[in-house]
Amino acid sequence: MAFSLQNLLYLSICLLLLISVANAQNCSDCFVHSRASYYPNSDAQGTDNGACGFGAFGATVNGGDVSTASELYRDGVGCGACYQVGKMHQQHTDFILSEHAFSKMAQTTDAAASLRSLGVVDIEYQRISCSYPGKNITFKIDESSNYPSYLAFAIYYQQGEKDITAVQLCETQNFTCKLLQRDHGAVWTSTSPPSGPLSIRMLFSDGDYADDTWVVPVNNIPQDWKSEAIYDSGVQVS
Ligand SMILES: *[C@@H]1O[C@H](CO)[C@@H](O)[C@H](O)[C@H]1NC(C)=O
Ligand SMILES: *[C@@H]1O[C@H](CO)[C@@H](O)[C@H](O)[C@H]1NC(C)=O
Numbered sequence: 001m002a003f004s005l006q007n008l009l010y011l012s013i014c015l016l017l018l019i020s021v022a023n024a025q026n027c028s029d030c031f032v033h034s035r036a037s038y039y040p041n042s043d044a045q046g047t048d049n050g051a052c053g054f055g056a057f058g059a060t061v062n063g064g065d066v067s068t069a070s071e072l073y074r075d076g077v078g079c080g081a082c083y084q085v086g087k088m089h090q091q092h093t094d095f096i097l098s099e100h101a102f103s104k105m106a107q108t109t110d111a112a113a114s115l116r117s118l119g120v121v122d123i124e125y126q127r128i129s130c131s132y133p134g135k136n137i138t139f140k141i142d143e144s145s146n147y148p149s150y151l152a153f154a155i156y157y158q159q160g161e162k163d164i165t166a167v168q169l170c171e172t173q174n175f176t177c178k179l180l181q182r183d184h185g186a187v188w189t190s191t192s193p194p195s196g197p198l199s200i201r202m203l204f205s206d207g208d209y210a211d212d213t214w215v216v217p218v219n220n221i222p223q224d225w226k227s228e229a230i231y232d233s234g235v236q237v238s
């Protein structure tokens with residue numbers, strides 16, 4: 001193997017599609033050992049067809065350092081989680097990185113070329129806090145939406161290390177809320193959403209129910225929401 005353990009160059013990536021790490025709960029500081037591969041594609045960046053439903057955003061977030069990993073996907077809860085990945089020696093493939101992210105694990109252009117030629121490398125990874133400086137949590141209305149009868153949206157730019165485990169859609173006249181279904185990945189849906197401005201509340205969880213927190217956006221989704229529009233929540237978490 002051309003790369004030693006000392007040669008670890010860590011990169012932060014954002015998981016758009018991924019697998020669960022059974023032993024990671026009590027292990028804030030330890031790395032899980034696995035293997036990484038990359039998906040060859042023309043622009044060498046991320047994918048816009050991820051199971052998380054991030055759409056084209058998936059190919060641009062984190063400069064295309066996007067990955068997929070089946071066990072970390074956790075039926076969509078893992079979408080948007082951030083991981084730090086370094087290469088080393090051993091085990092099974094959890095991460096499939098964009099070619100761009102994969103090559104970034106090497107320190108020189110030549111090293112990147114030989115790393116790509118290996119196809120699969122051994123890595124270690126741990127979950128880390130996501131950071132999107134200057135961004136609030138943002139709702140992107142999914143193109144599958146059909147105003148006013150069907151609302152689907154994805155949640156972008158969630159900072160920190162928590163998962164969004166539930167989402168409520170509230171009308172803003174009487175504040176009657178309904179719990180939404182996670183359709184797939186980071187996409188939440190509502191058939192016959194209430195009329196009027198809407199408030200989307202998110203439950204943030206670190207796995208300990210006692211610490212679960214509902215975050216209420218400052219901004220509402222406007223009454224005349226539009227498919228593919230992007231709405232700033234006015235809030236961010238850390
Ligand atoms: C995590 O570690 C703490 C302190 O070492 C321990 O008390 C606790 O039982 C552990 N939890 C799990 C789920 O292993
Ligand atoms: C709010 O409550 C009033 C009185 O019950 C009702 O007439 C109105 O339709 C409700 N508004 C919404 C948006 O549900």
Ligand SMILES: *[C@@H]1O[C@H](CO)[C@@H](O)[C@H](O)[C@H]1NC(C)=O
Nearest residue numbers: 134135136218232233234235
């Ligand atoms: C984020 O929300 C704050 C508070 O609502 C607002 O002042 C700020 O302009 C928002 N930032 C962006 C980048 O939209």
